[in-house]
Amino acid sequence: MEFTKSKALFEEAKKFIPGGVNSPVRAFPSVNIDPPFIQRGKGSKIYDVDGNEYIDYVGSWGPLILGHAHPEVISALKDVMDLGTSYGAPTDLETRLSKLVCEAVPSVEMIRMVNSGTEATMSALRLARGYTKRDIIVKFEGNYHGHSDSLLIKAGSGALTFGVPNSPGIPQDIAKNTITAKYNDIEGITNIFDRFGKDIAGVIIEPISGNMGVVPATKEFMNHLRKITKEYGSLLIIDEVMTGFRVSFHCAQSLYNIDPDITTFGKIIGGGLPVGAYGGKREIMKHISPIGDIYQAGTLSGNPLAMTAGYITLKILKENPYIYEELEEKSKMLENGFVENTKKIGVKATFNRVGSMLCMFFTEKKVVDFSSAMTSNTSQFAIYFEEMLKQGIYLAPSQFEATFLSAVHTKEEIQKTIEANYHALKKVI
Ligand code: PLP
Numbered sequence: 302m303e304f305t306k307s308k309a310l311f312e313e314a315k316k317f318i319p320g321g322v323n324s325p326v327r328a329f330p331s332v333n334i335d336p337p338f339i340q341r342g343k344g345s346k347i348y349d350v351d352g353n354e355y356i357d358y359v360g361s362w363g364p365l366i367l368g369h370a371h372p373e374v375i376s377a378l379k380d381v382m383d384l385g386t387s388y389g390a391p392t393d394l395e396t397r398l399s400k401l402v403c404e405a406v407p408s409v410e411m412i413r414m415v416n417s418g419t420e421a422t423m424s425a426l427r428l429a430r431g432y433t434k435r436d437i438i439v440k441f442e443g444n445y446h447g448h449s450d451s452l453l454i455k456a457g458s459g460a461l462t463f464g465v466p467n468s469p470g471i472p473q474d475i476a477k478n479t480i481t482a483k484y485n486d487i488e489g490i491t492n493i494f495d496r497f498g499k500d501i502a503g504v505i506i507e508p509i510s511g512n513m514g515v516v517p518a519t520k521e522f523m524n525h526l527r528k529i530t531k532e533y534g535s536l537l538i539i540d541e542v543m544t545g546f547r548v549s550f551h552c553a554q555s556l557y558n559i560d561p562d563i564t565t566f567g568k569i570i571g572g573g574l575p576v577g578a579y580g581g582k583r584e585i586m587k588h589i590s591p592i593g594d595i596y597q598a599g600t601l602s603g604n605p606l607a608m609t610a611g612y613i614t615l616k617i618l619k620e621n622p623y624i625y626e627e628l629e630e631k632s633k634m635l636e637n638g639f640v641e642n643t644k645k646i647g648v649k650a651t652f653n654r655v656g657s658m659l660c661m662f663f664t665e666k667k668v669v670d671f672s673s674a675m676t677s678n679t680s681q682f683a684i685y686f687e688e689m690l691k692q693g694i695y696l697a698p699s700q701f702e703a704t705f706l707s708a709v710h711t712k713e714e715i716q717k718t719i720e721a722n723y724h725a726l727k728k729v730i
Contacts (some may be wrong), residue, residue, distance in 0.1 A: 439504040
């Protein structure tokens with residue numbers, strides 16, 4: 302495979318953009334190779350500037366559940382674009398998408414559109430804090446909710462200590478209001494509530510974490526969170542930026558049968574355009590400006606193009622429920638093929654999958670939280686990743702990201718991926 306043009310473009314980009322990229326993971330920092338520059342995408346495939354073709358399992362990091370350049374999405378976008386790209390004034394497009402989300406997710410009675418997942422979770426925290434008049438937020442180790450100050454916090458040294466910033470530039474004064482707890486640890490979260498419960502505004506969780514590989518919360522853990530937050534008058538915020546409309550049309554909360562106070566969305570609800578949203582009970586949402594006094598705003602929020610791509614995507618998903626059945630079938634086929642290969646070759650691996658979110662961890666440990674995920678052999682992953690890329694399989698360039706399937710991946714492509722996986726694993730050992 303030739304990467305000459307990509308390499309030249311990367312060098313040029315690095316002169317003007319920090320690291321040559323507008324989001325760090327795109328620079329492939331954990332696999333030590335230069336990223337291909339992408340020219341276009343169609344269906345399940347992307348094509349780079351050197352003419353290489355890849356079966357894409359990143360899907361723009363989750364949004365493209367219908368694949369690249371879906372004809373209905375593109376056609377609707379062209380129609381709307383002809384009318385203008387932004388007005389900063391209300392349109393019916395916003396109500397259409399909001400209504401669709403509210404109908405699909407019963408816990409969401411009202412919703413506010415923003416421009417990214419980061420904005421959604423950041424605004425959800427302000428709402429939780431403003432509503433409860435408390436400051437402390439609890440999050441979980443290995444969960445990612447975007448890069449806002451309150452959420453880019455890792456665990457302190459003791460089990461009950463307050464968080465420490467994950468990045469320079471986050472004031473300790475903000476970090477002190479975030480507690481980072483252990484995922485799937487009922488005793489841990491109970492201890493935190495015993496000690497700080499009456500000051501906790503909300504708990505935010507990825508119900509199926511896709512940011513330490515794929516690690517689902519247990520049903521017991523989710524039930525416990527719902528119970529304990531209610532007991533202490535704290536809000537439960539389920540971050541469905543990644544899982545929303547990915548694992549089910551009714552989102553991850555329907556799989557757990559959990560009724561959260563606030564839900565955050567992003568990715569799929571924007572159909573590949575920049576969108577986020579947060580929604581929840583009317584009683585809580587009515588505190589947001591202009592009907593309430595908790596302020597939040599956005600120049601491009603509810604942008605007509607983004608609303609259109611999201612609406613058409615959700616409408617297609619709603620009208621074609623078989624898509625989720627097929628996604629399950631194809632994802633299972635991919636997982637089974639990978640599992641068989643690891644057994645044949647003798648590679649130690651653990652698989653976690655929920656619907657079309659899959660992760661192969663290079664560890665023999667069961668992966669249930671951040672520390673078990675960290676037992677993965679990332680050097681093996683780096684070799685694996687490069688070998689897959691060379692065979693035209695585009696995976697997320699990190700052990701701790703999800704593999705996403707789309708509605709348009711074919712069984713032939715999955716078979717090809719399983720064969721590529723076999724050859725790549727042989728190189729790993
Ligand atoms: N929440 C979750 C669960 C995510 O996976 C992400 C991004 O991957 C975010 C929030 C942040 O979204 P964005 O990158 O759109 O700001």
